[in-house]
Amino acid sequence: MLLSLFANLLGKLSLKQLPHDPVTAVGASMIVAVPILLAILLTVTKRWKWLYREWLTTQDHKKIGIMYIIVAVAMGLRGLADVVLVRAQQALASGNSHGILNASHFQQIVSAHGTIMIFFVAMGLMFGIINLIVPLQIGSRDVAFPFLNATGFWLFFAGMALINVSLVIGDFAATGWLAYPPLSELAYSPTVGVDYWIWSLEIAGIGSLMAGVNFIATILKKRVKGMKLMLMPLFSWSVLGSMFLVVFAFPILTVTLTLLAFDRTFGMHFFTSSYGGNMMMYVNLIWAWGHPEVYILVLPAFGAYSEVVSAFARKRLFGYTSMVWAIWAIVVLSFIVWLHHFFTMGASPDVNAFFGIMTMIIAVPTGVKLFNWLFTLYKGKLNLKTPLYWFIAFVVVFTIGGMAGVLMAVPPLDFQFHNSLFLVAHFHMMIVSGVLFGYFAAITYWFPKFFGFKLNERLGRYAFWNWLIGFLLAFVPLYILGFMGATRRLDHYSASLGWQPLFIVAAIGVVFIIAGVVFQFLQLVVSIWQRNNEGMSHKDPWDGRTLEWSLPTPVPIYNFARLPIVSTRDAFMAIKKAKLIDNRPYEPIEIPKNTPLSILIALGAFLFGFAFVWHIWWLVVVGFITTVLSIIVRSMDEHPTRLLSAKQVEKMEQSYKEAAV
Amino acid sequence: MGDLATTSLSIAKSNRKIEQIENDNTTLFGFWVYLMTDCVLFASLFATFVVLRNNTFGGPTGAQLFSMPYVLLETMALLTSSFTNGLALLSAQKRKVKQTLFWMGLTFVLGLTFLSLELAEFHKFARMGDSWTRSGFLSAYYTLVGTHGAHITIGLLWMAVMAFYIFKRGITRVSLKRIRMMSMFWHFLDVVWIFIFTIVYLFGALHA
Numbered sequence: 052m053l054l055s056l057f058a059n060l061l062g063k064l065s066l067k068q069l070p071h072d073p074v075t076a077v078g079a080s081m082i083v084a085v086p087i088l089l090a091i092l093l094t095v096t097k098r099w100k101w102l103y104r105e106w107l108t109t110q111d112h113k114k115i116g117i118m119y120i121i122v123a124v125a126m127g128l129r130g131l132a133d134v135v136l137v138r139a140q141q142a143l144a145s146g147n148s149h150g151i152l153n154a155s156h157f158q159q160i161v162s163a164h165g166t167i168m169i170f171f172v173a174m175g176l177m178f179g180i181i182n183l184i185v186p187l188q189i190g191s192r193d194v195a196f197p198f199l200n201a202t203g204f205w206l207f208f209a210g211m212a213l214i215n216v217s218l219v220i221g222d223f224a225a226t227g228w229l230a231y232p233p234l235s236e237l238a239y240s241p242t243v244g245v246d247y248w249i250w251s252l253e254i255a256g257i258g259s260l261m262a263g264v265n266f267i268a269t270i271l272k273k274r275v276k277g278m279k280l281m282l283m284p285l286f287s288w289s290v291l292g293s294m295f296l297v298v299f300a301f302p303i304l305t306v307t308l309t310l311l312a313f314d315r316t317f318g319m320h321f322f323t324s325s326y327g328g329n330m331m332m333y334v335n336l337i338w339a340w341g342h343p344e345v346y347i348l349v350l351p352a353f354g355a356y357s358e359v360v361s362a363f364a365r366k367r368l369f370g371y372t373s374m375v376w377a378i379w380a381i382v383v384l385s386f387i388v389w390l391h392h393f394f395t396m397g398a399s400p401d402v403n404a405f406f407g408i409m410t411m412i413i414a415v416p417t418g419v420k421l422f423n424w425l426f427t428l429y430k431g432k433l434n435l436k437t438p439l440y441w442f443i444a445f446v447v448v449f450t451i452g453g454m455a456g457v458l459m460a461v462p463p464l465d466f467q468f469h470n471s472l473f474l475v476a477h478f479h480m481m482i483v484s485g486v487l488f489g490y491f492a493a494i495t496y497w498f499p500k501f502f503g504f505k506l507n508e509r510l511g512r513y514a515f516w517n518w519l520i521g522f523l524l525a526f527v528p529l530y531i532l533g534f535m536g537a538t539r540r541l542d543h544y545s546a547s548l549g550w551q552p553l554f555i556v557a558a559i560g561v562v563f564i565i566a567g568v569v570f571q572f573l574q575l576v577v578s579i580w581q582r583n584n585e586g587m588s589h590k591d592p593w594d595g596r597t598l599e600w601s602l603p604t605p606v607p608i609y610n611f612a613r614l615p616i617v618s619t620r621d622a623f624m625a626i627k628k629a630k631l632i633d634n635r636p637y638e639p640i641e642i643p644k645n646t647p648l649s650i651l652i653a654l655g656a657f658l659f660g661f662a663f664v665w666h667i668w669w670l671v672v673v674g675f676i677t678t679v680l681s682i683i684v685r686s687m688d689e690h691p692t693r694l695l696s697a698k699q700v701e702k703m704e705q706s707y708k709e710a711a712v
Numbered sequence: 713m714g715d716l717a718t719t720s721l722s723i724a725k726s727n728r729k730i731e732q733i734e735n736d737n738t739t740l741f742g743f744w745v746y747l748m749t750d751c752v753l754f755a756s757l758f759a760t761f762v763v764l765r766n767n768t769f770g771g772p773t774g775a776q777l778f779s780m781p782y783v784l785l786e787t788m789a790l791l792t793s794s795f796t797n798g799l800a801l802l803s804a805q806k807r808k809v810k811q812t813l814f815w816m817g818l819t820f821v822l823g824l825t826f827l828s829l830e831l832a833e834f835h836k837f838a839r840m841g842d843s844w845t846r847s848g849f850l851s852a853y854y855t856l857v858g859t860h861g862a863h864i865t866i867g868l869l870w871m872a873v874m875a876f877y878i879f880k881r882g883i884t885r886v887s888l889k890r891i892r893m894m895s896m897f898w899h900f901l902d903v904v905w906i907f908i909f910t911i912v913y914l915f916g917a918l919h920a
Binding site: 195199263265267271273298299300310313318325327329639641679683686687 | 727739741768877881890
């Protein structure tokens with residue numbers, strides 16, 4: 052039996068799996084072309100060694116943060132390309148016209164859009180910003196587990212690679228972004244698409260779990276002396292809440308995906324429509340992860356808004372204590388609302404009523420946060436820059452989307468809206484304004500900390516207005532369409548329904564969003580261009596209140612040469628006001644050595660996942676052994692850190708001071 | 713001046729020691745957090761099992777399959793291994809290398825016994841035609857119990873690597889920290905098994 056497993060060397064893989072239709076072929080060749088172009092660029096500029104030493108093997112949380120964001124931005128472009136196709140199809144495919152995509156291809160693109168945007172864009176931006184900011188805000192020299200952190204990133208990268216490989220070889224799930232069975236079972240999705248979906252998320256999900264463990268330990272154990280929990284900046288508080296959710300929710304995802312994989316690969320019957328499977332178990336499990344996931348994404352963005360609002364109102368945050376309690380209320384409540392995603396399941400009215408009421412209650416702590424932010428702005432000396440623009444847009448859009456959510460929390464009403472475009476409009480309004488706008492604001496706010504210059508304000512505002520107008524044009528029509536009965540994931544509809552004009556408006560919205568994205572890239576390029584202009588470069592450009600702004604730019608590898616003295620909230624503001632000058636002697640600092648083992652672990656995981664997708668059993672073994680051996684080799688390393696002497700630290704600090712002058 | 717330099721150097725040294733101890737505590741704490749994630753993982757599998765336990769689709773029920781004396785034997789092997797594992801930790805804390813290796817070895821043998829018994833049971837069921845493809849109940853049974861078995865396998869591998877490490881390097885600060893973590897892991901698996909014993913086997917046998 053073992054022999055027969057190994058007999059077929061390539062499993063289900065063959066040349067026939069390469070793309071044939073033109074749209075996929077273009078996408079696939081882009082996926083192939085980008086790494087090749089990058090490789091050529093690296094070779095020409097002789098930067099391979101630099102890449103390896105400075106980035107691929109790094110254990111520095113700041114560099115890992117930047118890599119997360121780069122991956123997220125690249126994936127954002129892919130997710131945007133997907134949505135262009137979706138909007139074009141829906142604007143065209145009415146009546147006799149069948150648009151540009153066939154039904155199966157359209158469904159794959161919709162699924163890819165959702166999966167990529169949540170797992171690789173929103174999660175990527177989130178972990179990127181957390182990596183960059185949290186250790187600095189809590190006055191720590193490093194994260195608790197740098198190796199685990201780097202491994203988590205590379206697993207995220209491996210998952211991202213796998214989902215992109217699916218565009219080149221084979222196909223992707225045509226099941227929607229959560230792949231409900233029985234549609235996602237082998238009987239109805241016989242190709243490898245769902246397997247790609249499973250293994251990509253499985254690997255990236257385990258990476259997220261590692262990051263979750265790491266940041267809980269970092270925040271609870273690595274705060275500088277004197278920073279009691281209730282003195283901690285709100286961004287770090289939000290991250291702590293979010294990471295608790297990661298730790299309690301992501302194992303459920305891991306299990307759910309594994310069970311589906313067992314059904315598909317080994318012929319088990321967890322969610323099949325016969326043999327005693329129960330597909331509603333899947334839907335319960337996936338949402339027991341999925342609903343907390345929404346708050347995992349949004350809490351750190353809320354935290355970023357808290358920092359932005361207080362910095363740009365030049366005031367301390369209103370209602371700090373209530374903000375902290377609101378975070379924890381959200382953390383707890385987010386675990387008891389999952390059933391509102393499927394009121395139509397047929398649970399008893401009592402069950403539906405319970406989850407409906409819980410859903411309405413979770414809006415309360417969110418409302419508390421909104422009011423606190425607004426009260427912070429009230430009578431503040433507003434510094435009206437782009438981060439604050441994103442915030443104000445968020446307040447308006449999030450409130451509209453949130454009210455639509457409370458509407459849907461009423462089970463009888465939800466029976467009308469379930470699976471309609473009304474729902475699609477609702478959750479995009481929540482996630483785009485709550486998460487994406489939040490991270491845009493965060494990036495604009497913290498960018499100068501890491502690169503030493505501000506982003507161009509005028510272009511940032513152009514980007515903002517295009518985004519906002521495009522966003523409203525794209526999603527307000529979907530509310531109306533939802534009321535008219537349009538369901539989600541429609542690849543074609545009858546002309547007599549009269550939906551086409553609204554779909555065309557939504558498509559025009561996407562054009563504005565693209566313009567917004569173009570302005571964002573222009574903003575980056577122009578800002579780099581003008582980085583030495585007057586007023587652009589500054590160590591503490593927004594008169595920051597929290598510890599990250601006390602550090603030189605770029606931030607040294609050990610973050611704090613002298614650990615800061617903290618006795619109040621807004622610790623850096625207190626230091627500035629007291630005009631404290633710190634001249635304690637420097638001390639030796641332990642920093643982690645670079646290692647390629649994180650990448651090797653992730654490479655093993657990638658091979659494992661890829662081989663599982665194609666049933667190449669020998670490669671499954673190879674991937675598994677690669678991962679296990681890398682872990683063992685790491686455990687044998689007696690000196691994973693190196694020591695910078697006090698003299699070296701002094702010298703490095705001196706060079707930063709000179710650079711600043 | 714020279715005096716001041718040596719004093720500040722020794723302060724720095726003792727500061728580093730404190731830092732190391734703090735780092736070790738952080739690692740143990742992080743391992744606790746990891747164990748909680750594993751706890752959620754098993755909780756999801758238990759929930760799935762409980763939902764699917766009556767979905768036998770004409771196949772055998774738990775009462776028809778399980779032999780309680782056999783499961784008791786498995787359980788005793790695992791519980792004893794937890795005891796010997798505790799003895800290994802105690803010897804390690806006394807820095808006794810040989811004793812530590814002996815108790816770890818015994819733990820390994822008992823763990824391996826447990827695993828073999830479990831695999832033999834799986835094999836027996838499968839040969840009778842009751843493999844995981846038979847019904848939703850059996851899928852959930854094999855997956856829940858098998859996931860525990862997979863954890864035991866990882867624990868055994870870990871134990872082997874650790875024994876090699878101690879053999880080569882003796883009991884250091886690092887190896888003691890790791891023995892503590894492994895001990896937590898092993899006890900955790902014990903607790904999970906108690907739940908499997910109760911929910912899968914005992915309740916299964918009761919529901920005739």
